[in-house]
Amino acid sequence: MIISMTLELKDIPGQLVLALEPISEFQGNIMGVVHQHEEKTPRGTIPVQVMFEIEQSRLAELTERLEKSGVRVARVGEERLRSSVYVILIGHIVHSDMGDTIDKIDSTGFAEVVELSLSMPGIDKPSSAYLVINAVSDRELDKALDILRDVANRKELLLIETIRLNSGGT
């Protein structure tokens, strides 16, 4: 699961490392850190937002460890996959190991193929697939699309992307 955690650090050096180390130790995959130096809490601590992927079973243990080391865990929330895009792939999708393609996206931790419809008209004919990909944010979605573009390119599949709905806006 993807977790967004707000931590409160004491305003002394070395605190960020103290907070991030346990996450890695528990096999968490850190995706983003937002450090707000200017925004002190009334308690004089500095809030930091960390986004990471971790096994659900290890979350409680991690929180406990953080608290013990003096890092206050102010908020823990599951991050939903908020950005979504759909694409169509055409070509010899089955021969080209679709599972592998989906794994590549799912294994990023920040994006996931949540829907797949496949249409196969005949054994030698090209198949068509409709895919929906969700990601935590537009930026991560772009990264997932990059993976797909690369796979499509190498496997000679035609990738049909959606038009940009707000392109070039200012």
Next chain:
Amino acid sequence: MKTVRISLIGFGAVGQGVASTVLSKRDFLKKQGIDLRFVGITDSKGSEVDENGIDLEAAISRKKDTGSVATGDMTALEIIRNVKHEIMVDVTPTNIDDGEPGLGNMLSAFGAGRHVVTSNKGPLALRFSELNEAAEDNGLFFRYEATVAGAVPIFNLVHEALAGNTVTGIEGILNGTCNYILTRMTEERMPYKLALKEAQELGFAETDPTYDVGGIDAALKLVIIANSIFGTGATYHDVDVTGITKITPEALELASNNNSVIKLVCEAVNGTLKVAPRLVPKRHPLAVGGTLNVASIQTDLAGRITISGKGAGSIETASSILSDIIYIARHV
């Protein structure tokens, strides 16, 4: 009454469309105080030249009856250089290898002090900057509304009506043949080859369709847009092009089940030029059907503006050419 003399180089579908449109608008033009006088008309076999003005009706019938407008053998370049006139209208075939004969016609026209109006994409897609400079250096008008999206006034809209705006991006469907094929494949669940055959039988697609279905024609138009609106100096080789030949009826059905259609979309955004099949939501203004063309222009002041209309046809294309001619006639 202001007399504006014109040479018409090329007398095919568009050339004859221009002639018959000018004929049918004679009264309107008279009211505007404009007398358009055609002093030279050419096709591939020869030409007719008359400094007092060619009888357009007779020229059209002669072309229909004999296959040629020719009454003499003066060449296009000789007419452009030696017969006195104000506007050279080039409606010769598009050639994307070297732009000829259009490129030579246009450069000679600027050299001889003639304004240029054209529907011929080749020279503009290959040598836009050079042509534009030749026009500017000689203080002449260079108008090419008909080169992109036929009747749809994209350049007028951006340069005249939207003057003062900064265009930040353009997306469009600029090839009617591809749009027709994709529309038919969607509506009838037709395979690509069958839809192409139908388009050929209806005269929308050439016997050699690669130029359309390979996305080349759309890319040429995108290059002209990029040059005219963004001044990028781009050429055909700067466009990332994917055609529609691999689109399956199944893909169109999958798209349709999810409220989308697949269209061959041209896109000029953030300095990149791309022509590729794209998913477009059914209710989006870009989702026009049949042979229609559409352009959606994102601007800083006006926001997004979308116009659509007929991208080809002899009279429709002549509409843009006539509008360019009248623009020049009013300004000289």
